[in-house]
Amino acid sequence: xxxxxxxxxxxxxxxxxxxxxxxxxxxxxxxxxxxxxxxxxxxxxxxxxxxxxxxxxxxxxxxxxxxxxxxxxxxxxxxxxxxxxxxxxxxxxxxxxxxxxxxxxxxxxxxxxxxxxxxxxxxxxxxxxxxxxxxxxxxxxxxxxxxxxxxxxxxxxxxxxxxxxxxxxxxxxxxxxxxxxxxxxxxxxxxxxxxxxxxxxxxxxxxxxxxxxxxxxxxxxxxxxxxxxxxxxxxxxxxxxxxxxxxxxxxxxxxxxxxxxxxxxxxxxxxxxxxxxxxxxxxxxxxxxxxxxxxxxxxxxxxxxxxxxxxxxxxxxxxxxxxxxxxxxxxxxxxxxxxxxxxxxx
Numbered sequence: 469x470x471x472x473x474x475x476x477x478x479x480x481x482x483x484x485x486x487x488x489x490x491x492x493x494x495x496x497x498x499x500x501x502x503x504x505x506x507x508x509x510x511x512x513x514x515x516x517x518x519x520x521x522x523x524x525x526x527x528x529x530x531x532x533x534x535x536x537x538x539x540x541x542x543x544x545x546x547x548x549x550x551x552x553x554x555x556x557x558x559x560x561x562x563x564x565x566x567x568x569x570x571x572x573x574x575x576x577x578x579x580x581x582x583x584x585x586x587x588x589x590x591x592x593x594x595x596x597x598x599x600x601x602x603x604x605x606x607x608x609x610x611x612x613x614x615x616x617x618x619x620x621x622x623x624x625x626x627x628x629x630x631x632x633x634x635x636x637x638x639x640x641x642x643x644x645x646x647x648x649x650x651x652x653x654x655x656x657x658x659x660x661x662x663x664x665x666x667x668x669x670x671x672x673x674x675x676x677x678x679x680x681x682x683x684x685x686x687x688x689x690x691x692x693x694x695x696x697x698x699x700x701x702x703x704x705x706x707x708x709x710x711x712x713x714x715x716x717x718x719x720x721x722x723x724x725x726x727x728x729x730x731x732x733x734x735x736x737x738x739x740x741x742x743x744x745x746x747x748x749x750x751x752x753x754x755x756x757x758x759x760x761x762x763x764x765x766x767x768x769x770x771x772x773x774x775x776x777x778x779x780x781x782x783x784x785x786x787x788x789x790x791x792x793x794x795x796x797x798x799x800x801x802x803x804x805x806x807x808x809x810x811x812x813x814x
Contacts (some may be wrong), residue, residue: 469511475668476693481514487776490533500536518555523651527563540587553594599646606646627664643669649684653706674698686769695771707760711727741809761789
């Protein structure tokens with residue numbers, strides 16, 4: 469396994485992060501336990517979850533993923549072996565803390581305490597804001613439409629709230645998710661100016677079919693030591709090659725929940741781009757999933773690549789990607805496809 473520092477801290481995390489959002493929906497607790505056991509044995513010490521999970525989010529499964537992880541901690545007594553990240557949801561569904569003002573002190577106190585209870589732990593290593601509370605163009609929306617009367621908790625108030633939980637020992641570090649360059653810089657500026665907690669990571673999408681992070685956020689990551697935690701590095705399975713010819717395997721994410729995922733993947737040129745990447749992997753005798761994950765891992769702005777697997781075979785393949793080497797020729801051909809089919813899944 470490979471390891472990197474988490475932001476500007478002394479925490480060393482595996483460059484493969486165990487994603488968990490299918491546990492409690494596509495995966496049972498038993499399967500989640502098996503994944504955690506195997507991942508830790510392979511040196512994966514960094515796990516990511518969220519209060520909102522399992523996904524697709526439903527009131528009936530809200531918090532179930534954290535519960536599964538907490539049950540594993542209780543059974544194995546290995547909490548100290550794991551650097552654990554979870555996330556607080558922004559304004560969202562009515563069943564989640566009333567669906568409003570989620571980053572205010574009262575709501576955040578409730579969210580943190582509930583996560584700690586479900587996770588059966590006294591502390592969270594990395595507490596992330598799942599998406600901006602303000603109105604912005606996150607989740608792949610390309611155009612920013614400004615709303616003058618947008619109501620959201622001030623950044624300094626959010627950081628001040630987080631400081632209270634750091635001081636009480638409930639969280640160690642803080643990070644962002646689905647954030648824009650402006651938002652990242654604003655948080656960094658205010659933390660320095662007002663001596664408030666510093667964001668140390670950005671959890672945004674990044675893959676061969678979505679390299680938009682390179683446009684504005686990559687430079688920030690490198691210069692300000694706030695690395696990327698890449699989610700959807702396999703584009704929900706497209707970059708494994710299993711959806712070629714529009715064949716969705718029984719029980720796969722696309723077959724089960726197409727209505728939830730189609731806004732990301734029902735896009736022009738996705739199939740064309742995937743086909744070209746398939747050809748590259750075949751030409752150089754590379755497993756397509758491993759090629760796709762390794763390309764993410766070697767980026768200079770990358771801290772860790774979040775993998776999500778529904779089978780043990782997938783998990784083993786994905787973790788093994790750390791031992792793959794991509795030649796200059798492979799990278800050159802990947803970059804050529806990007807110029808032709810630029811970010812088909814923004």
